[in-house]
Amino acid sequence: MGDLYDDIGVGYSSARRTDPRWMTAIDAALGDAPTVVDVGAGTGSYEPADRQVIAVEPAVEMIRQRPSGAAPVVRALAEALPVRAAAAAMAVLTVHHWKDWRKGLAEMRRVAPRRVVLAYDTELHADYWFVREYVPEIAELERGRPSADDIAHELGADTVIPLLVPWDFTDGVFPAYWRRPAAYLAPQVRFTCSALAQAPAGAVSRGLARLREDLSSGRWRHRHQDLLELDEWDAGFRLIVSG
Template structure:
């Protein structure tokens, strides 16, 4: 299933489950600096688009575009590997948690470099995701998917990045990225939460259901809390998210 098809199928819950977290938004705005015109590639519902600048959203999925809120920046259907944007047409190219869905991620990054002198990419360390307790203990099949995806280090190297910033997940993070509920495990029992996670949507449903049954049992018995009591005292956790900045 391509990224476009995937999000046309599972994207119906994204506006509910994927809400802007102001802490990540502040980091992205700082990385964009003084850029006034921005191409948001793989824009989705526009969760991390600045409201005080000129933004062109580029998104392949009709379902994701449909969920963009009233007043959002204009959106054009396009894939990252062939952007309908002139060379150096914008000040910055923004790509938030999208590169791992691209069919040819290197070609997509080349397009970011072509259209803008500044590239700001939010990606993640796939090995950190593979080691996430949900994957390790409940749905290890997700690891097979993660191993096929480019990791943050790969993306930074390809872009020749000037900086890579760790973006930890606060325990009360409002954007339902896959590991967002690292300290709130009962959230994964909610089908709406799972529908907003592409890693779960792309994994065998039988494996996911098996894992959820075991998680429900472990929460009921107290086994999860006993096994992960060290997490309960943390205010934030490094799930591998990295903000990559590259300037030509």
Template sequence: MPHAELYDDIGVGYAIGRRTDPRWMAAINDALCDADSVINVGAGTGSYEPAGRTVLAIEPAREMIRQRAADTCLAVRGRAEALPLGNDASDAALAVLTVHHWSDWRRGLAELRRIAARQVVLAYDTRRHADFWFVREYVPEIAELERGRPSATDIADVLGADSVTPVPVPWDHNDGVFPAYWRRPAAYLDDRVRRSCSALAQTDPQAVERGLRRLRADLDSGRWYDRHRALFALDEWDAGFRLIVAGR
């Protein structure tokens, strides 16, 4: 399903679960370096748009644009694969957790290079996501979805990245991205949490429901805590998120 159709369908209430985490925002700001102007491609509801810079958001889904706060930057509809901008339109192009949704991700990355000398992309290692305990133990069907998505290493190779930096997920992460609740398993029983996770929204609902029943039973019995006791000694965890920077 194309990005726009997907998020017009599943994006209702997305802004509630997907909020800015200041620790991730700080890392993105550092990666943008001294860029005065930024094009945020696949901008969604505007969770990671830097302050103090001139920012234009490009987003294909009307539902996502509708949920943008009144104080966010100007947003226009557009697809990553055919950005409605001229060459060298901005100092930097930003793409946060969006490349895996593009219908032609290589073409989209070429567009990022066309519009800006510097590209900053937050992506993830699909193998790490596929091995996340929720996938491995409860909804293994998600692994098939992940195998069909570009991984951070693929994106870095195509961009000719200058740096690839791990971005860990704190245990109290504010942004409800899929693995955000790695130490808070009961959160996955909340329908509002699941609605903001595209991996769950794109997986067979019956498979997800079966997995949730098993998770609920394991939480009630204490089996989940017995298996994952070591996680509670960690303040952050590497879920495979990588900040990729290319260009000057």
């Protein structure tokens, strides 16, 4: 994962900003754990401020963007956590990037009695309107990743909580712009989203050109009028709690 985010992570902290609604859910899932290891921590978007946190992140570019005052960070992989013990371990939208995700989850089980993982249903992402209508090549990428159900099973999850995506979501995850399609035309969105950054560049360019035409002609709005009437939408994100 380090190599990927050293390449696509430039400007990540400006595009992937903490959404307080998800932060509240993650904080509640951590329970009363006083110590937390944040695995695949990135820029620290969802690290709780009122607990002792140790961040683990392999990408230098992501570490560089962690804000002043953020939790201390160790450059390491999820599959070999440099931590003996913590009350809780968290991993936010990172497991699908690990080279050996089962080994990484085993490491989370080793170091903490409580595990909180934010993942997503890969089938729902593969069937997202942007993928289905504009860049279908992304579907193969998504279906090759561990899905939320796979991760929940591996962890022996006690609880799986759907996290809906509000229309004005501030964290630029891939489906964040389900009701704001013009956002996908911005280079910053394209280059800080792994699904777009890892898809064939030619396919993404062709898809964005079609999207631009459909926005200009009104075809996108006509096809997706139902989405424009929603305040939040289930894109498949699941908060998995174990232990």
